[in-house]
Amino acid sequence: MSGKIHAAITGVGKYAPEKVLTNADLEKMVDTSDEWIRTRTGIRERRIAAPDEFTSDMGLRAAREALAQARVAPEAVEAIFVATCTPDRIFPSTACLIQAALGAKRAYGFDISSACAGFLMALDAAAGAVESGRVRNALVIGAEKLSAATDWTSRNTCVLFGDGAGAVVLQAADRPGIRSTLLGVDGTLADFLSIPAGGCRLPASEETVRQRLHCMHMAGRETFKIAVATMLEAAQQAIARAGLTVADIDCMVPHQANMRIVEAVAKRLGDGVLERVFINLDRYGNTSAASIPIALAEAVAAGKIASGSKVLMVAFGGGLSWGGTVVEWL
Numbered sequence: 001m002s003g004k005i006h007a008a009i010t011g012v013g014k015y016a017p018e019k020v021l022t023n024a025d026l027e028k029m030v031d032t033s034d035e036w037i038r039t040r041t042g043i044r045e046r047r048i049a050a051p052d053e054f055t056s057d058m059g060l061r062a063a064r065e066a067l068a069q070a071r072v073a074p075e076a077v078e079a080i081f082v083a084t085c086t087p088d089r090i091f092p093s094t095a096c097l098i099q100a101a102l103g104a105k106r107a108y109g110f111d112i113s114s115a116c117a118g119f120l121m122a123l124d125a126a127a128g129a130v131e132s133g134r135v136r137n138a139l140v141i142g143a144e145k146l147s148a149a150t151d152w153t154s155r156n157t158c159v160l161f162g163d164g165a166g167a168v169v170l171q172a173a174d175r176p177g178i179r180s181t182l183l184g185v186d187g188t189l190a191d192f193l194s195i196p197a198g199g200c201r202l203p204a205s206e207e208t209v210r211q212r213l214h215c216m217h218m219a220g221r222e223t224f225k226i227a228v229a230t231m232l233e234a235a236q237q238a239i240a241r242a243g244l245t246v247a248d249i250d251c252m253v254p255h256q257a258n259m260r261i262v263e264a265v266a267k268r269l270g271d272g273v274l275e276r277v278f279i280n281l282d283r284y285g286n287t288s289a290a291s292i293p294i295a296l297a298e299a300v301a302a303g304k305i306a307s308g309s310k311v312l313m314v315a316f317g318g319g320l321s322w323g324g325t326v327v328e329w330l
C-alpha cells in the first residue's frame with residue numbers, strides 16, 4: 001500500500017421537476033415540429049421547474065439522495081461544489097444556499113461556472129481536495145434552471161434545454177475511483193455560446209431585457225462541429241491516461257446535448273461503443289451542468305453501472321470548455 005489517498009464516488013442522486021414540456025407543447029409556442037426536433041436533436045420532452053423552484057432547491061433534492069446512498073450525514077459533509085450557469089443569484093453562491101438548507105455546518109463550498117462542462121470541472125476540484133487529504137468527502141452537484149435563461153420566442157434554442165439537478169458524493173478511498181481527468185477550455189470561442197448580459201460588461205437594463213440578452217445565445221452549427229472534435233479528444237485522452245483502452249469502458253455517460261453529437265463521438269471512438277452509451281436526453285433535453293450527474297444516477301439505478309464498472313464521462317459546453325473523466329465504480 002502506497003498510503004496515497006484516492007477519491008471515489010460513493011453515492012449518486014438526481015432530481016427532475018414535475019412539469020414535462022413536450023415537443024408538441026413547443027409546436028404551439030414557436031414555428032417548429034416534433035419531427036424537426038426529434039430528428040435534429042433526439043429530444044422528445046424536457047422538465048421545467050416550477051416558478052417558485054430554483055437551482056438551489058433542485059440541487060438540494062439531488063444532494064440529499066446522493067448523501068443517503070453514500071450513507072453520509074449532512075453534518076459530516078466537508079465541501080460542496082456546485083456547477084451551474086443558472087445560479088439562484090450572482091452571489092452568494094448556490095453552494096452556500098444548499099449548505100444552509102442541508103444543515104451541512106462543517107462544509108465550505110463555492111460555485112463553478114463552466115456551463116455544460118461544469119460538472120466534470122467540479123468533480124476534478126473535489127477529487128483534488130479529497131486526494132490531497134484536505135477533506136475526507138465532498139458533495140459535487142450539477143444543477144440548472146435553464147428555463148429561466150431561455151428565450152422562449154427563439155426556436156433556435158428553446159427546443160434544446162431543460163431543468164434538473166444531479167449530485168455525487170466523493171469520499172477518500174484506498175484505491176482510485178477517479179482514474180483520470182482531462183479538462184480544457186478555449187476562450188477565443190467564448191461568443192459561440194453565452195448569456196451576454198447580467199455581468200458587469202452589460203448590466204441589466206430595459207434594453208438588455210428587450211433584446212433578450214439575459215438568455216442563452218448560440219451558434220448552433222459551429223458549436224456542433226467543435227463539440228464532436230473536443231469530446232472525442234477528451235474521451236481518448238482520459239481513457240489513455242487511465243491506462244485503459246476503449247474496449248475496457250463498460251458505460252459511457254456523455255453530456256446529453258444532442259443525440260447526433262453523441263452518436264458522432266461514440267462512432268469515432270470505436271465499434272460497439274454506441275451500445276454502451278447511456279442516453280436520457282430524449283426525456284430531459286440539455287440540462288447543462290446537471291446532465292451528466294442526472295444520467296449517472298439513472299445509469300446506476302438501471303444497473304448499467306455497478307461495482308467494478310469503468311465509466312467514461314465526457315462533456316462539452318460554453319467557454320468553450322470540455323472534459324473527459326474515467327471513473328471506476330468501487
Ligand code: COA
Pocket residue numbers: 031032033036037040041116155156157159218220221222223224227257258286316317318
Ligand atoms: N424548428 C424548426 N426549424 C428550425 C429550428 C426548430 N426548432 N431551429 C432551427 N431551425 C431551422 C433554421 O432556421 C434553419 O432554417 P433555414 O435553413 O431556413 O435558415 C434550418 O432549421 C437548419 O438550421 P441549422 O442550424 O443548420 O440546423 P442544424 O442541423 O445545424 O441543427 C441544431 C440545429 C441547433 C440542432 C444543431 O446545430 C446543434 O445541435 N448544435 C449544437 C447545439 C448544442 O448542443 N449546443 C449545446 C452544446 S453544450
